[in-house]
Amino acid sequence: MAGQLVGARLRARRQALGLKQAEVARQAGISASYLNLIEHNRRGIGGKLLIDIAGVLGLAVSDLLESTDSDLIRAIQAAAAAASDPELAAELEQSDAFVGRYPGWARLIARLAAERTQLEALVDSLSDRLAHDPFLSESLHEILSSVTAIHATADILTGADMMEGLQQRRFQANIFDESARLSDLARGLVSHFDRQAEARPPGTTPLDEVEAFLVASDYHFPALEGGDDSALEALMESAPGIGSESARQLAAALLHRYAADCRALPGAEFEAAAAAADYDPRALARSFGVPLPTVFRRLAFRPPEAPAPAFGLITCDGTGAVLLRKPLPGFALPRYGSACPLWPLYQAMSRPHAPLRALLRTPDGQLFRAHAFSAYLEDAPVPVLHTHMLFSARGQGPAGGETPGAEAPEIAVGPSCRICPRPRCPARREPSILGEEGAPGDRALAKAPVTGP
C-alpha cells in the first residue's frame, strides 16, 4: 500500500481542527454526505475539489499526499502523456484518486511505462547503431558482395553444360572461397552481438547502468570516504548493474571523482562544517576553497542516514543531456532531458561561473531550495560546459543560505511541459495533457527572475 488514502487524511485534519463535515462541505461546495463518502475512501477525489477542500482545511495538496504518492501520480501522468490518448487526457484529473484507490495498479502502470521508455531508447540506439556502426555497415556490405559472387557463380555452373574443366574448377573454388568468407563474416557478427548482449542488460544505456549502480549504492560509497582510490577496483568488480565496458569506464571516472571530492572535503569535517553553515553550498565552497560542484556532489552523496536535509542533484552538459541525476521524492528528474525550462539549471547555462539560487514551487505546492552553477571544465582542451543544480525540500532541516529578508525568489516550475498544469507559462514548449487549470503554487507565484548571490 502506498500509505494512508487521501480521504482518511482529510478526515483526520478536519477532526484535528474541530470542524464539522457539514461546514467543510459547505465551504467546498459539496454535500456533507458526499464529503462523508470521500473521507471513508468510498469516493475518489482529485483536481479542483481536492484543491478546494485542502484550502478549507488550510493545507497544500502535497500535505495530503505522501511524497511517494506524488511521485506515483506524476509517473502515471507521464505514462498517459506518452500514450497520447485523448480519452486518457479527460481522466487525468482523477490521477490522484486512482493512485489512492488502486496503488498496486498505479505502480504497475508506472513500471510498464518506465520499461517502455527504456525499450524505446534501446530501439533508437539499435537503429542508430545499424546506421552508424562502421563494423555492422562494413560487415553487411561484405556479406552482400559475397552472396552476389556465390549466386552469380552458382548460376553459371548450373547453366553451363559444356564448360571447360579448368574453368569449372575455378568457379567451384570461387564458391568455396566466398562460402568460407561468408562463414567468417557470420561468426564475426555473432561474436559482435554476443559481446554487446553479455555486456549490457536489455533496454539500458551505459548511463542507465551507472545510475542503477548509484541507486543500488544509495549514492554513497563508504569505502572511498577516506579519499583512497585503492578500494575502487574492488568496488568496480562487485558493482551491481555495471555490465558494459562503456558503463565501466563511466563508473570508474565517477568513483575517481568521488574519492577526489572526499580528499578535498573529508567526511566528518565536512559534515560538521555543513551543519554549522546551515548547509549553504556557497559558504562551504568559500570555507574549504573548493569549486561549487564539488560541494554539490558531497552534499548530494552524503550517507542516507545523515541528518536532514537530503539533497538531490542533476548535472547536464552543454546540450542539456543529463550526465548525473539524483532525484528526491516530490521532485522528479528527467532521464533524457526535456525538463521544465524554468529550472535554474538552464538559467545558469547562460551565466557560467555565476551561482544562482531560487525557491522552486512545484504544481502540487511543494517548495524546494535550488542552487545552480555552470562552469567550463578546467582540464578540457576545448570549451566544455557542465551545469549542476542542487536542491532540497524546504522545511527539511536548516535554511541553506537563506536569511530573513534575503530569501531567494520563488519560481513556479513543473516537471515537464507535457504533464505540467501551469497556466500561461511563457516557457511552455508544448501543450500539457493536463490542461492549464492552475496549481496551488500559482497563487503565490513570484514574477522575479532567478537572482545571483
Place this chain on the structure above:
Amino acid sequence: MGKHVLLIEDEPNIVEAITFILQQDGWRVTAQSDGARALAAIAETVPDLVILDVMLPGRSGFEILQDLRSDAATRDLPVLMLTAKGQARDREAAERLGASLYMTKPFSNSEMLEAVRGLAP
C-alpha cells in the same frame, strides 16, 4: 569483336562471374578495381558501356559517375550502377547523378544480361 564493356568493381569473384557471363554473350570485357585507374582507361578508350560499383576503394562510384557526366566525351555514356545498398537515397543519388540504370546486389545473371543488352543495343 563485340561491344566493349568496362567493369569497375573491386570484388574479384564478382568480376570473374560477370566477365564470364558477358563474354559468353559476345561482349568484350575489361575490368578495373578502382575509380582512378578506370577514369584513366576511359580517357584512352571510351567503352560502349560502363558497369560501375558504388562501393569502391578510394573514390566512390558516385564520384566517378559525377566525373563521367561532367566530361563531354562521356556525358552520354551508358552507366549501369551496382550497389549492395538498396536504400532509396542511393537510388535517388544514382538517378540524380545521371546513372542510366541502377541494380542492387545480389542480382541474377539474366537480369544483368538483359540490362546490358538494353543499355548498349
